[in-house]
Amino acid sequence: MKQNKVPKATLQRYPIYLKALRKLHHMGVERIMSRELGNFVDIESTTIRRDFSFIGSLGKQGYGYDVASLIEVFNGQLGVNFDEKLILVGAGNLGRALMNYNRWNHVVGEIVCAFDTDNDKIGSLSEVPVYHLRDLKQYLPEGCRIAILTVSGNAQETVDLLIESGIVGIVNFTHEHIQAPKGVIIRTVDVVSTIQELIFQVNNF
Amino acid sequence: MKQNKVPKATLQRYPIYLKALRKLHHMGVERIMSRELGNFVDIESTTIRRDFSFIGSLGKQGYGYDVASLIEVFNGQLGVNFDEKLILVGAGNLGRALMNYNRWNHVVGEIVCAFDTDNDKIGSLSEVPVYHLRDLKQYLPEGCRIAILTVSGNAQETVDLLIESGIVGIVNFTHEHIQAPKGVIIRTVDVVSTIQELIFQVNNF
DNA sequence: AAACATTTGTGATATGATGTACAAGGGTGA
DNA sequence: TCACCCTTGTACATCATATCACAAATGTTT
Secondary structure, eight states: OOOSOOOHHHHHHHHHHHHHHHHHHHTTOOEEOHHHHHHHHTOOHHHHHHHHHTTOOOSBTTTBEEHHHHHHHHHHHHTOOTTEEEEEEOOSHHHHHHHHOOTTTTTTEEEEEEEESOGGGOEEETTEEEEEGGGHHHHSOTTOOEEEEOOSSOHHHHHHHHHHTTOOEEEEOSSSOOOOOTTOEEEEOOHHHHHHHHHHHHHTO | OOOSOOOHHHHHHHHHHHHHHHHHHHTTOOEEOHHHHHHHHTOOHHHHHHHHHTTOOOSBTTTBEEHHHHHHHHHHHHTOOTTEEEEEEOOSHHHHHHHHOOTTTTTTEEEEEEEESOGGGOEEETTEEEEEGGGHHHHSOTTOOEEEEOOSSOHHHHHHHHHHTTOOEEEEOSSSOOOOOTTOEEEEOOHHHHHHHHHHHHHTO
């Protein structure tokens, strides 16, 4: 990384670029210009160029960017190893749906195992073993940093336990607001709030 | 609405406030000050006061805000009727999980019906009827504005159809990037991208 | 090989969001 | 009723992000 001060806003766009580049690569596109990519993902070309510049000089003037090597750089420099080990905490409806939705294999990694407090859920659902949450420390995969939280209660308590066990990133699918110390990143994906926001926006025009 | 230029960032925080206020109300809290609310949701009190001020003068100096009437105002002014009619497009794993996850009843509204193109999925799964997508216009509920998209393919095509039928807000659970004309709001909730972003962030420190 | 046409990468600038400071005004208690 | 205390709402300052404009560098054409 050229500088270690990549803006938050930029960081949020990297996954979008990566997604688009993979698709373009799959479509057989070998080189692309910031303008084209911009049209593709609805982001100004100049924003794209600046975002890229935080990683380094990835393009060539008068030519554009090489798709394949750009993907390479993104993966390498940003630390996407395709076998990121993920755990799922909460094996209810949503949790099980996410287990089966294995779209992320070979893209980010895989859900190694799941945890729940309900004894009925312990066992093996759909290839992914489910352990009791009390055995977290025992079964937490080596090097696992990221947890997907889909519990239906005691969210904060569960989060505290996860952090204590070394988790540093949590995707929170709960409707609860949870707190975490600096250094731990929580990203809340709340369907209810998302829909509310949509309602606010469509009413605001 | 006092002004019709509510900043995007503010609009994104309204659901957070509403969520917190409901919880506080449920806990029996009758009045709250911006400082307290700020601690509760991890947002600076001054940001909260400014956000509120876009709607009007909702508080009293030296006193704070009345929780019940604040919720009232949010619901009313921002147009949350608790019976927003939602449709679900795509009745696969994730779609079915969302149908069963009826946490949004009496909070935003309800999923009235679902659509899919797979004949095996047509029928009644879990109280919510599933129709064939080709019958969208026939079964689209009166006044329905928002769709939840969980299809596994042909995302853009499906979105075009939805927009043509009058949908103005879409929660996109697909990994696809979709485009829409001005006036239609797309909010993408992509688990894969979210996890990637987390990886980028934790690697960046 | 030289001139031209492109497109990158980045200073400079504009826009948007957040944080500070405080005047204005309602609540509270004597 | 009066004086004090507290919290709101907002003008102003700061910080972050997006956009503009263009020099530098490369591919392409003649």
